Amino acid sequence: MTARDPNRLRSRAWFDNPDDPGMTALYIERYLNYGLTREELQSGKPIIGIAQTGSDLSPCNRHHIELAKRVREGIREAGGICFEFPVHPIQETGKRPTASLDRNLAYLGLVELLYGYPIDGVVLTIGCDKTTPACLMAAATVNIPAIALSVGPMLNGWHRGERTGSGTIVWKAREMLAAGEIDYAGFMDLVASSAPSVGYCNTMGTATTMNSLAEALGMQLPGGAAIPATYRERAQIAYQTGLRIVDMVWEDLKPSDVMTREAFENAIVVNSAIGGSTNAPIHLNAVARHLGVPLDNDDWQRLGQDVPLIVNMQPAGEYLGEDYHHAGGVPAVIGELMKAERLPHPQALTVNGKSLGDNCRTAENLDTRVIRPVSDPLVDKAGFLNLKGNLFDSAIMKTSVISKEFRDRYLSNPDDPDAFEGRAIVFEGPEDYHHRIDDPELEIDENCLLFIRGTGPIGYPGGAEVVNMQPPAALIKRGIHAMPCIGDGRQSGTSGSASILNASPEAAAGGGLALLKTGDRVRIDLRACTANILISDEELEQRRAELAAAGGFAIPDHQTPWQEIQRGIIDQFDKGMVLKPAVAYRDIAAS
Ligand code: FES
Numbered sequence: 001m002t003a004r005d006p007n008r009l010r011s012r013a014w015f016d017n018p019d020d021p022g023m024t025a026l027y028i029e030r031y032l033n034y035g036l037t038r039e040e041l042q043s044g045k046p047i048i049g050i051a052q053t054g055s056d057l058s059p060c061n062r063h064h065i066e067l068a069k070r071v072r073e074g075i076r077e078a079g080g081i082c083f084e085f086p087v088h089p090i091q092e093t094g095k096r097p098t099a100s101l102d103r104n105l106a107y108l109g110l111v112e113l114l115y116g117y118p119i120d121g122v123v124l125t126i127g128c129d130k131t132t133p134a135c136l137m138a139a140a141t142v143n144i145p146a147i148a149l150s151v152g153p154m155l156n157g158w159h160r161g162e163r164t165g166s167g168t169i170v171w172k173a174r175e176m177l178a179a180g181e182i183d184y185a186g187f188m189d190l191v192a193s194s195a196p197s198v199g200y201c202n203t204m205g206t207a208t209t210m211n212s213l214a215e216a217l218g219m220q221l222p223g224g225a226a227i228p229a230t231y232r233e234r235a236q237i238a239y240q241t242g243l244r245i246v247d248m249v250w251e252d253l254k255p256s257d258v259m260t261r262e263a264f265e266n267a268i269v270v271n272s273a274i275g276g277s278t279n280a281p282i283h284l285n286a287v288a289r290h291l292g293v294p295l296d297n298d299d300w301q302r303l304g305q306d307v308p309l310i311v312n313m314q315p316a317g318e319y320l321g322e323d324y325h326h327a328g329g330v331p332a333v334i335g336e337l338m339k340a341e342r343l344p345h346p347q348a349l350t351v352n353g354k355s356l357g358d359n360c361r362t363a364e365n366l367d368t369r370v371i372r373p374v375s376d377p378l379v380d381k382a383g384f385l386n387l388k389g390n391l392f393d394s395a396i397m398k399t400s401v402i403s404k405e406f407r408d409r410y411l412s413n414p415d416d417p418d419a420f421e422g423r424a425i426v427f428e429g430p431e432d433y434h435h436r437i438d439d440p441e442l443e444i445d446e447n448c449l450l451f452i453r454g455t456g457p458i459g460y461p462g463g464a465e466v467v468n469m470q471p472p473a474a475l476i477k478r479g480i481h482a483m484p485c486i487g488d489g490r491q492s493g494t495s496g497s498a499s500i501l502n503a504s505p506e507a508a509a510g511g512g513l514a515l516l517k518t519g520d521r522v523r524i525d526l527r528a529c530t531a532n533i534l535i536s537d538e539e540l541e542q543r544r545a546e547l548a549a550a551g552g553f554a555i556p557d558h559q560t561p562w563q564e565i566q567r568g569i570i571d572q573f574d575k576g577m578v579l580k581p582a583v584a585y586r587d588i589a590a591s
C-alpha cells in the first residue's frame with residue numbers, strides 16, 4: 001500500500017487549498033450546513049462518492065437506497081467521508097420509448113459529477129440493464145478509483161410450483177394469451193409472479209449478464225454479482241465494498257488498471273459460459289472504447305464462440321438467480337473455466353487487489369445442476385457469431401438459444417447443415433410489425449425470414465428491443481413458435497429467441513438492410529458467418545441510388561431534445577453505441 005498522503009487527494013483542491021483560502025471557504029461552507037464539520041472535511045480523509053442509481057422511478061435498483069447505508073458504514077470505518085448523489089435513473093421496463101436512450105445520458109451526467117465535484121473514489125451502484133454500463137463507462141472516462149456494487153437479483157419467481165423468470169415469462173405468457181390458454185387476469189398474475197422482491201431480473205437477462213461481467217472484469221468484490229438483493233450477504237458485501245473503496249483510493253487503483261484488454265477477454269469468455277445477453281457486446285465495447293482498449297465483435301466471436309454454456313439459467317436453461325448464487329455465482333463459473341484451462345488471463349487484477357485467478361481458483365461449485373462442469377455443458381459452442389454480408393457489416397447471433405425445433409426446421413438440410421435461405425418479410429419498426437404480422441396478403445409461411453428495420457440507435461432513438469418477433473398467430477396455432485428474425489434493433493436479454501440482431505450499420509445509417517424488399521431471397525450461412533440478399537451488386541447499387549433520390553431512409557420525428565442531440569452524435573451498435581465525441585476524453589480526472 002502506498003503512503004496515505006492526503007495531499008494526493010483530488011478533493012484537497014476543493015476543501016483544503018492553501019493557495020486559495022477564498023475558494024476553499026466557498027467550497028466548504030455549504031457542505032457544513034447539514035452537519036459535517038470543517039475538521040472532518042479538512043482531515044485528509046478521502047471523499048467517497050456513492051453514485052446512487054436507485055429511486056422510485058427505477059425499482060430494479062431501488063434497494064440500493066437501503067444498501068447505501070451499509071456502504072456508508074464501511075466508508076466511515078475505513079476512514080473515508082461519504083457523499084451520496086443521484087445518477088439519472090434508468091428503468092429498463094419503465095422508460096418510453098426505450099431505456100436504451102438513457103444509457104449515454106446517465107453516462108454523461110455521471111462523468112460531469114465525478115469530474116466536477118470533490119470525489120476521490122466512487123462506489124458505482126449497478127443493477128438494472130443499462131445502469132451497469134452507464135456507470136462503468138463513466139468510471140472509464142474519469143478514471144478515478146471505482147468499485148461496483150450490484151443490487152442483486154430478485155428472489156426466484158414461482159407460479160403453481162414452477163419457477164417463473166422475470167422478463168422471460170412474459171414471452172411465454174403472451175403466447176398463452178394469444179392462444180387463449182389464459183385470460184387477462186391470469187396473464188397479469190403469471191407475469192407478476194416473476195417479480196417477487198426487490199432486485200433486478202432473476203433470469204440470465206441483460207442485468208445478470210452485465211453484473212456478472214462487471215465481476216469478471218474485476219470491478220466488483222468476488223461473489224458480488226449473484227447474491228440476491230434481499231439476502232443478508234448482500235448488505236454485508238455492501239459494507240465490505242465501502243471498506244474497500246477507501247483503500248483503493250490510497251492505492252490509487254483505477255479503472256484503467258483493472259479493465260485492461262485481458263480483463264475484457266476474460267469477460268467475453270465468461271459471457272459465453274453464463275449464456276450472456278446479446279446486449280453485452282454493445283455495452284462492453286462501449287466501456288472499452290472509453291478506456292481506449294481495442295475491442296470489437298470479431299473479438300467476441302474469436303474468443304467466445306467456442307466456449308461452452310455451463311450456467312443453467314433461464315432463458316437458455318431452467319434455474320434462476322437464487323440458484324445461481326447458491327451454486328457459487330461468478331467465482332464458481334470462473335473456477336470451472338479455470339479447471340478446464342479456459343480462462344485466458346487468470347492474472348488480471350481485480351478491485352480487491354488480487355488477481356481474478358486467485359479470487360476464483362478454489363471457488364467451489366456447490367450445485368452442478370445449476371453450474372455444470374465444462375466437460376458436461378448445456379451447449380457446446382455457446383458464444384456469439386458475428387455475421388457479415390451485403391445486409392450489414394456486423395450482426396450478432398446468440399447460437400446457444402437456437403431451439404431443436406428451429407434447428408430441425410431451418411438447419412436440417414444435409415447438403416448444407418449450417419445455412420438457411422428464405423423469402424424476406426420486411427417490417428418498418430415494431431408498430432408496423434404489430435400492424436401487419438397477421439396480414440394474410442404477406443403469405444408468411446415457415447420458409448420466410450422476418451426482418452425489422454428502422455430500430456437502431458438512430459432509427460428508433462437509442463435502439464429498440466424488438467428483433468425477436470413472434471410468428472403470425474396462424475403459424476403459432478400450427479405449432480411454429482420461432483422463425484428466423486433479423487434486424488437492426490436489439491432484443492431483450494431475457495428472450496430466448498435465436499435472432500440476428502444489433503445489425504450495424506443500421507438502415508438509418510446507410511446499412512444494406514435499408515435496401516431489402518419483401519419477397520427478396522436472403523441466405524444466412526452460419527459456418528461462413530454471412531448474411532446476404534441474393535441479388536446482384538448492380539441491383540443493390542440501383543436500389544441505393546433510388547433510396548437516396550427519395551430522400552434516404554426515413555426516421556420518425558424527435559420527441560425530446562435529447563433524442564435529437566443523441567441521434568446527431570451516436571455511433572452504431574458494433575461500436576458500442578457511444579457518443580462519438582466522448583471517446584476522445586480519457587483519464588480526465590488527471591487533467
Ligand atoms: Fe431491470 Fe430487468 S428490468 S433488470
Ligand code: MG
Nearest residue numbers: 092129492493
Ligand atoms: Mg432489456
